[in-house]
Amino acid sequence: MSSRPVIVELVEPADSSTIAQLVELGDASKDTLGMLTPAVYEDSAHAGCLLVARHAGEPIGYALFRKLRTRSEISLTHLCVRADHRHRGVAKMLVEDLSGRHHGRSGIRAKCRDDYPGINRVWRSLGFDAIGSATGRGADKAPMTVWWRDHAHPNLFTPPVEEGPVLAVAIDANVLLDLHVRPTRPEASRSQVLLAPDLRGRLEMVVPAEGLEKDVAHCSTADQNPLLAAAALYPRPSGDPVRAQALFATLLATVEENLTRSSLTEQDRGDLWQLAHTVTAGVKVFVTWDYRLRTEIAPIVVAIPREELTGVRIISPDSVVRYLDELAHAAAYQPRSLEGSQFSTELARVDGESELQVFLNKGAGETRRQFRERLQYVSRVAQARETVRASDTTPVAHYGFHCDGGVLRVELLRVTDHPIAQTMTRRLLWLLRQQARDRGAKVVEIADPYVSDVVARAAGHEAYQLLNDRWYAWVIDRCGSGPEISAAITDAHALVGVPPAQLIKPRLPAVTAAEYERTWWPAKITDSALPSFAVAIQPRWSADLLGVPRTLTGRATELALGREQVYYRSGHNNSVLKAPARILWYMSHSPGTGPGSFIGTSLLDATEVDTPENLHRVLAHYGVFRLEHIRDATSLSVAQALRFSDTEIFRHPVSFREYGTIRAALGGPKSMQSPCNVPPATFAEVYARGRG
Numbered sequence: 001m002s003s004r005p006v007i008v009e010l011v012e013p014a015d016s017s018t019i020a021q022l023v024e025l026g027d028a029s030k031d032t033l034g035m036l037t038p039a040v041y042e043d044s045a046h047a048g049c050l051l052v053a054r055h056a057g058e059p060i061g062y063a064l065f066r067k068l069r070t071r072s073e074i075s076l077t078h079l080c081v082r083a084d085h086r087h088r089g090v091a092k093m094l095v096e097d098l099s100g101r102h103h104g105r106s107g108i109r110a111k112c113r114d115d116y117p118g119i120n121r122v123w124r125s126l127g128f129d130a131i132g133s134a135t136g137r138g139a140d141k142a143p144m145t146v147w148w149r150d151h152a153h154p155n156l157f158t159p160p161v162e163e164g165p166v167l168a169v170a171i172d173a174n175v176l177l178d179l180h181v182r183p184t185r186p187e188a189s190r191s192q193v194l195l196a197p198d199l200r201g202r203l204e205m206v207v208p209a210e211g212l213e214k215d216v217a218h219c220s221t222a223d224q225n226p227l228l229a230a231a232a233l234y235p236r237p238s239g240d241p242v243r244a245q246a247l248f249a250t251l252l253a254t255v256e257e258n259l260t261r262s263s264l265t266e267q268d269r270g271d272l273w274q275l276a277h278t279v280t281a282g283v284k285v286f287v288t289w290d291y292r293l294r295t296e297i298a299p300i301v302v303a304i305p306r307e308e309l310t311g312v313r314i315i316s317p318d319s320v321v322r323y324l325d326e327l328a329h330a331a332a333y334q335p336r337s338l339e340g341s342q343f344s345t346e347l348a349r350v351d352g353e354s355e356l357q358v359f360l361n362k363g364a365g366e367t368r369r370q371f372r373e374r375l376q377y378v379s380r381v382a383q384a385r386e387t388v389r390a391s392d393t394t395p396v397a398h399y400g401f402h403c404d405g406g407v408l409r410v411e412l413l414r415v416t417d418h419p420i421a422q423t424m425t426r427r428l429l430w431l432l433r434q435q436a437r438d439r440g441a442k443v444v445e446i447a448d449p450y451v452s453d454v455v456a457r458a459a460g461h462e463a464y465q466l467l468n469d470r471w472y473a474w475v476i477d478r479c480g481s482g483p484e485i486s487a488a489i490t491d492a493h494a495l496v497g498v499p500p501a502q503l504i505k506p507r508l509p510a511v512t513a514a515e516y517e518r519t520w521w522p523a524k525i526t527d528s529a530l531p532s533f534a535v536a537i538q539p540r541w542s543a544d545l546l547g548v549p550r551t552l553t554g555r556a557t558e559l560a561l562g563r564e565q566v567y568y569r570s571g572h573n574n575s576v577l578k579a580p581a582r583i584l585w586y587m588s589h590s591p592g593t594g595p596g597s598f599i600g601t602s603l604l605d606a607t608e609v610d611t612p613e614n615l616h617r618v619l620a621h622y623g624v625f626r627l628e629h630i631r632d633a634t635s636l637s638v639a640q641a642l643r644f645s646d647t648e649i650f651r652h653p654v655s656f657r658e659y660g661t662i663r664a665a666l667g668g669p670k671s672m673q674s675p676c677n678v679p680p681a682t683f684a685e686v687y688a689r690g691r692g
Contacts, residue, residue, distance in 0.1 A: 004055065004056050005055075006053055006054065006055050006060070006089075006090060006093055007053070007054045007055075008051055008052070008053050008054075008093050008094055008097040009051070009052060009054070010045075010048060010050065010051060010052075011045045011050040011051070011052050011062075012045065012440065013042070013045045013046040013403055013439055013440055014403065014405055014406045014439075014440045014441060014442075015045070015405065016404055016405025016406070016407075017405070018052055018059055019038070019041050019042060019045055019050075019405075020038075021059045022041055022050070022052060022059060022062045022064075022080075023036075023038045023041050025059065025061075025062065025080055025082060026041075026062075026064075026078060026080055028083075029080050032113075032116060033078050033080060033197060034195060034196060034197040035192050035193075035195065035196060036064070036077070036078065036196055036197070037193060037196070037380060037381075038381070039380060039381050039382075039383065039402065040064070040196070041064065042383060042402060042403060042404075043383055044064050044065070044066075046383065046403065046439065047067070049064065049065050049066060049067060050062065050063075050064050050065075051063040051064075051065075051094055051097060051098060053081070053090050053093060053094055055085065059082075060081065060082045060085040060090060061080055061081035061082060061085065061090045061091065061094060062078065062080055062094070063076065063078065063079050063080075063094040063095070063097075063098050064076075064077045064078040064080075065077055065078075065098065065108075067102070067105075072104075072105045072106050073105050073106050073107055073108065073109055074098065074102050074105055074107070074108045074109065075108075075109050075110075076095075076098070076108050076109065076110040077197050078197065079091055079094060079095070079110070081094075091122075091126060092125070092126055095108070095126045095127065095149065099127075099149065099151065103151050104151075105151060106150070106151055107148055107149050107150040107151045108128075108148070108149040108151075109146065109147070109148055110123070110128065110146075110147045110148075110149075111134055111144050111145070111146050111147070111197075111200050111201065112144060112145060112147065113142045113143070113144050114142070114143045114144060114145055115142060115143075120145070123145075123147045126149070127149045128147035128148060128149045129147065129148055129149075129150070130145050130146070130147060130148075131146050131147070131148040132145075132146040133145060133146065134146055134200070134201060144200075166201065166202060166203065166204045167202060167203050167204070167285065167323075167324060167327070168204045168205075168206055168237075168282075168283050168284075168285070169203060169204070169205055169206070169283070169285040169286070169287045169320060170205075170206055170207065170208055170274075170278040170281075170283045170285065170286050170287065171194075171205050171206075171207060171234075171287045171288075171317075172212075172215055172271075172274065172286070172287065172288040172289075172290070173212065173215040173216050173218075173219055173227055174191075174288065174289045174290070175191050175194070175287055175288065175289065175317060176207070176227050176230045176231060177219070177223060177227065178190065178191035178192070179191055179192075179194070179195070179230070180226070180227075180230035180233070181223055181226045181227060181230060190289070190317065190318065190376075191289075191317045193317055193318055193320070193321065193380075194287075194317050194320060196321075199320070199321070199324070202324055203320065203324070204235070205234055205287075206234055206235045206236065206237055206281075206283060207231040207234045207235075207236050208236060208237055208238065208239075208274070208277045208278045208281045208283065209236040209237065209238035209277070209281070210238060210241065210244065210277040211244075211273055211274030211275075211276070211277035211278065212227075212228075212231055212274060213228075214269075214270035214273050214274060215270050215271070215274050216228060217270065218266070218267050218270060237281040237282060237283065238277075238281055239277065239279075239280030239281040239282065240280060241280075243280050243308075244276045244277045244280040245276075247276040247279060247280060247306070247308065248272060248273050248276035248277075250304065250306065251272045251275065251276055251301060251304070252264070252269065252272055254300060254301075254304050255268075255272065255297055255300050255301065258300045259296065259297070259300065261296065267290075268292070268293070268297065271288070271290060271293050271297070272297075274286075275301070275314070279308050279309065279312060280308070284311050284312050284313060285312075285313045285315065285320075285323070286312070286313070286314045286315075287315060287316070287317055287320060288314065288315075288316070289316055289317070291372055293314060294314050294315065294316060294353055294354070295353050295354040295357065295372075296354065297314075298314040298351065298354060299354045299355075301314065302314075302351065313350060313351050314351070315350045315351065316376065316379070318376065318379050318380045319350040319379055320350075322348075322350050322379070323350045326347075326349060326350065333346060333347045333349060334346065335389065338388060338427075338560070338561070339427065339547060339555070339560040339561060340547050340550065340551075340555040340560045341555055341556075341557045341560035341561055342390070342391045342557055343388055343389065343390060343391070343396070343424070343557070343561070344388070344389050344391075345386050345387070345388045345389070346386065346387055346389070347384070347385065347386060347387075348385035348386060348387050348398070348400070352387065352395075353375065355395055356375060356387075356395070356398055357371075358395060358416055359371075359395075359398050359412075359414035359415075359416065361414070361450040361452055363452070363453075364450045364451070364452065365450075366450040370450075371450075374411070374412060374448075374449075374450075375412070377411065378400040378411045378412045379400075381402050381411065382400035382401060382402050382411060382412075383401065383402040383403060384400065384401055384402075384435070385398070385399070385400035385412075386398070386399060386400075388424065388428070390418070395416070396415065396416050396418045396421075396424065397414065397415045397416070397424055397425075397428060398412065398414050399412055399413045399414070399428060399432070400412045401432065401435070403439050403440075403441055405441075405495060406440070406441050406442040406443060406491075406492070406495045407441060407442070407443045407444075407445050407495050407496060408432065408435060408436040408439060408441040408443065408444050408445070408475075409445050409447050410432060410444065410445065410446050410447060410448060411447050411448060412448050413428070413432075413446055413448050413451065413455055414448070414452070414455075415428070415452065415454055415455065420557065420558075420561065421454050422454055422457065422458055423557075423558070423561050423562060423563075424561060425454055425455055425457075425458035426458045426461055426462055426561075426563050427561040427562075427563065429444075429455075429458055429459060429462045429464065429473070430462060430563060432444050432473070433473055433475050433521060436473075436475040437475050437477050437522060441475060442474065442475055442476065442477075442488075442491065442492035442495060443472060443473070443474060443475065443492050443495050443496055444464075444472065444473040444475060445470055445471075445472055445496060446459065446464070446470060446471040446472075447470060451471070455471075456471070459471040461563075462563075463518050463519040463521075467496075467498065472496060472498075474489060474492045474493075474519065474520050475492070475520075475521070475522070476488045476489055476492060476520040476521075476522070476523035477522055477523075478523055478524070479523075479524040479526060479684050479687055479688065480524075480525075480526055481525070481526060481527045482503070482504030482505065482506055482508060482525055482527055482528065483503060483504065485504055485516075485520070485523050485525055486501050486502070486503045486504045488523070489501035489520060489523075504516070504525065506527055507527065507528065507529055508525060508527075508528040508529060508530075509528075509529055510528070510529045510530045510531065510578075510580050510581070511580055512528075513525050513528035513529065513530035513580075514530055514580035514581075514603055514605075517530070517582075517603065517646075518603060518645075518646060521646055521648075522648060524582075524683075524684065524687060526680045526681075526683075526684050527680070530580065530581060530582060531578065531581045531582070531677060532581065532582040532583075532584060532677070532678040532679075532680065532683040533576070533577055533581055533582070533583055533584065533604070533675050533676065533677055533678060534583075534584045534586050534598075534668075534669060534672050534675065534676050534678050535567070535569075535577075535583050535584070535585060535586065535642070535672075535675050536586045536587075536588050536596075536672045536673060536674075536675075537567065537585055537586070537587055537588065538587075538588055538590070539587055539588070539590045539592065539593045540590075541567070542585065542587050542599065543555075544556070544559060545559060545565060545567060546585060546599065546600060546647060546649065547560070547649065548587065548599045548600070548649055548653075549587075549592075549593050563645050563646075564605070564643065564644070564645045565643075565644060565645070565647070566619045566641050566642065566643050566644075567641075567642045567644070568612075568615065568630045568639050568640065568641055568642070569639070569640050569642065569675075570638075570639065570640065576674070576675050576676065576677065577604070577607055577640070577642070577675050578607070579604045579605060579606045579607050579643075580603065580604060580605060580606075581603075581604040582601055582602070582603060582604065582683065583601060583602045583603070583604050583642070583644055584598055584601055584678055584683060584686060584687075585598065585599050585600050585601065585602065586598050586599075586672040587599045587653075588672070595655055595656055595657070596655075596656045596672065597653040597654055597655045597656060598650065598653060598654040598659065598686055598690060599649060599650055599653045599690075600647055600648055600649040600650050600690070601647070601648050601650075601687060601690075602644040602645065602646060602647040602648070603644060603645055603646045604642060604643070604644050605643045605644055605645055606643045607640055607641065607642055607643070608640070608641045608643070609638060609639070609640050609641075610638070610639065610641075611637060611638065611639070612627060612630035612631045612637070612639045613627065615630060615639055615641045616630055619641055619643075650690030650691065650692075651690070651691060651692045652689065652690055652691075652692045653690065654686050654689050654690050658689065659686065662682055662685045662686060662689075663682065666679060666681045666682045666685060667679050667681075667682060668682040
């Protein structure tokens, strides 16, 4: 190694090049480390759980870990150093850096097989002590040692060896084939996720003592004996055969009665027989690749009102990790109101595959098989999958995405034929931009190959661009001069092979600047002619119109999900406000919300002055004022309607006191009672503080 130092640092979520190199490095050592999917590396980077060691700028090692929520410790999943850099202290540097970053936690836990030569000496040299033993999940059930690096915090108890309850899952013949009989075939990799080191101590695979034989009978003669031999490598729990037979009879009768597409096959009957013995043996999770079993039969099974079927899950291997996440973080999977509307959104659950069939896009020529393969792919790679439901829990939208470097790649975006499908789709496209901004991505790419007409129309409305049959949105998180914004756009274009952007001219006209800021949201071009105005709004109106402060009653759907909205004020002395412009929303003081503060910003699209009656007749659906409210806002029978869009609510409202400090340094209005102009530098500073 040259004299140049080794640098250890966190991997940024947007650094796709480094993540790809670490995946390659880990795959080269999978015989000792075990295999992890690329999505695990991406998720770890996003969670701040991926360290890289660089020499001369090149990755030579990494540490991939988890921050346990149930206890204050770190679980080390992978510690990997490139072969030509081993025995040079790189692993020690990674572990020391990991300890230093998380010294507030009690320590670092790791598990390792015992049959690697000299491995005990290696772990001790890294500051670990052996605190217990475990058993590997591979076919050989290799003995393992649990290693602990203590951070010397005062404690009363020795750290426990295990991480909590272990989830038992029953695997069927196809999974056994993948893991043992045909592990080298390309398609077998789909099940290898069950052997990931990140699942050690969290998952136990079993094969119930009864039931597998009927499943094996449908396999080829050459595979039957190897399958039975493979099953002997796993625990084979058994239950009461009489209860299993009775449960099988119930399953068979209920499924036959409720199955709509076709009658049960012998394969289906064998699956139900195996499922009955699995449940009777006390195992609630059945892992299979059988698509019909998971999507058509499973919903019927779990709806049967029998106590032993409560909590039963029939899922694919690549859904096991998500199900463990559901169990560990149940609160995160609870429905949440979508922008305060009657619709709710929730993380996609592993047992929801059957209800997603409503999103099959037959109109675009998509087949059931293609949709099934798309769902499986999204399940493997997506960092987030969400389902939007109407008030009656009917699914109306579903999407899944992952970050690939600086690109937020949306692998699935579907909306049903709902009365507000267009409004819903536009809101989701806007939310995807926000997700990209929050994750440090510069581009949103709609990579779904079967985009519907409603999505295409909404994408056009939302300033997405169609390039090579894919829709793109540029997410330029910069508030700066034209040249600075131009450079940021060029960087975003390069991520997806688009030519550089043209240099933005100085003092760009307001109309052009507003269009650019809409296209490149949340970009703010500070040296353009686009003005900024502070507009005061009372909390009772901002609650319904902007969603701040939040209320218990919820918001009207058209306001909560709509992208264009209207606010009314007196038409007297309305010459100050000119569109297009930016609005800084100042929520005024009230006993319920406290002192006034700046809560967000919008683009002012237009202003209209007319009688309250005429404005209300045309714009009622876009605002919260009733006709009497508009009349009360003016004493001259003339009102002004502010039409605005692209509202961004601040994470950290900027109080009037904090604004006073900004105004003293940069200038600005002293009072917010009526709309007033805000200098560009003052707007930029308020915006920066509001963004945090």
